[in-house]
Amino acid sequence: MVFKEISDFIVSALGLTGKAAAAVDFWIYDTLKITFILLLVILGIGYLRTYIRPEDVRDYLQDKNVFVGYLGASILGIVSPFCSCSTIPIFLGFMGAGVPFGMALTFLVTSPMINEAAIFVLFGVLGWKLTTAYIVGGITVGMVGGFLLTKLGFQKYAKSFKFGDNSCKINSTTKDRLKQAYAEAKDILKSIFPYVVVGVGIGAIIHGFIPRNLITKYLTGTLAVPAAVVVGVPVYTNIMGVIPVVKSLIGKGLPIGTSIAFMMSVAALSIPEFVLLKKVMKKELIAAYATIISVGIITIGITLNFLF
């Protein structure tokens, strides 16, 4: 790929050698590659998304059997917009229209954890095996989490809202849709780009300077999985910033399950997310939500470490 040539050229132009060269090379190459993939995917999906209206999905989910409904809700979580600020109104819309509580929760859990752009970037950066594990793991945590929270009777801790109706029409011409996709892509890239640069920077430092045996010695045990989840919660960043860090950690010998657990907990559990959820849930439900997701992520991490 041309990105490799660009980064090689810059590294040699700077006259760097050894560890510094490896770090700078990683930084430039991965920043270019991730930005390029993001641009394509966000534009493409942004366009397709203009055809998916949350109102239609809500109607679709209302009378589905349990498995199909939960699976549908988690897939919808994948293609839903990036910011959890925009998933909460959808969650409320689901609840208001009588979509089962568990399915609405599954949507809410999956949405920040897996998104379509992350899938493509992960695939480009880390290969299909890890990407598949990530998707299947995320969907499983989302579905089981939503299902369990319902079975345990947590629905009563969701705040109730009156959901109204409006007859507002939505745009329909191709030009309109393209314009929407472009505006959205510009917006998303602008907000994600700093995370990518910083994330790749941290990845580059790990790649160039952290000795391999430091990671293989301390971070390969089973206990490292819950530790990765605990470390991931206060880290609040976009998943795009985590992927390059995880890439270099895996390169240094961090087990795949531990890596994925870290990535998921950074994306799915964060203090700002809880603050947002506080507006629609009581604290009992938020605590149960956080606990079940953490346990789910840890289980997935340990299982993947065992499998790979």
Add this chain to the structure above:
Amino acid sequence: MKIKVYGSSGCEKCSSLKEKIEEVIDELDNEKQLKVEKIEDMAEMASKGIMSTPAVSISGEVKFRGRLPSKEEIREELI
């Protein structure tokens, strides 16, 4: 005429839409004394049936939702 822009805190598109509407109002010399208000309250959004943000209501009626309208579209609604 009251204009409301719906979008929770943290939704960058929503804040930029509010600014865009204010620009249009300025360009129209604001003869109708228009005021734009940003609504971040989830309950109010829900009561208007809004699932996708940003959304805009003018005099209580939802005119746009889930997308960024162009300046021309906004102007048409305001005249």
